Amino acid sequence: MGLSRRLAGHKLQGWPSTPRGMDTQDRERALERRASLSAAERDRVEQRVSSLLDLLGKAHTMALLREFAFADGPLRFSDIESRLDISPNTLSQRLSELVDRGLLDRQSYDEMPPRVEYRPTDRAEALFPAFGHFHQWAMEYELDYEN
Numbered sequence: 001m002g003l004s005r006r007l008a009g010h011k012l013q014g015w016p017s018t019p020r021g022m023d024t025q026d027r028e029r030a031l032e033r034r035a036s037l038s039a040a041e042r043d044r045v046e047q048r049v050s051s052l053l054d055l056l057g058k059a060h061t062m063a064l065l066r067e068f069a070f071a072d073g074p075l076r077f078s079d080i081e082s083r084l085d086i087s088p089n090t091l092s093q094r095l096s097e098l099v100d101r102g103l104l105d106r107q108s109y110d111e112m113p114p115r116v117e118y119r120p121t122d123r124a125e126a127l128f129p130a131f132g133h134f135h136q137w138a139m140e141y142e143l144d145y146e147n
Helices: 003-007 024-036 039-056 061-069 077-083 088-100 129-140
Strands: 104-109 115-120
Touching: 039 061, 061 077, 061 088, 061 115, 061 129, 077 088, 077 115, 088 104, 088 115
Parallel strands: none
Antiparallel strands: 104 115
């Protein structure tokens, strides 16, 4: 599945309407949605966001998900290993974590040599528009580095 299909129906498809990536209506809707939540619902959502950010903050996780976001189909361990500078042990651990957390599906084939493919779940694909936002940001800005 190509990136355009993954972004279909998402505002990102035509890129953000403002340089900040969120127009006034989007921000207002987000604030209204947040305000409509009960305290317990808001705590639950904030906990989910924290858990997601903890997972995404692990070394190489974002680079790994980016590979799936821009891939045209499932990826094999060797595909990912050749694209990213990650040790095999770390790559294996991150893939397992993403499978365990429901962001990737792992398919083993009974072949010789063994073949395993990974593909993003719907939950992972729902995150992929963020990579478009990151790329849009990178086309407009760069981080300042202190020497």
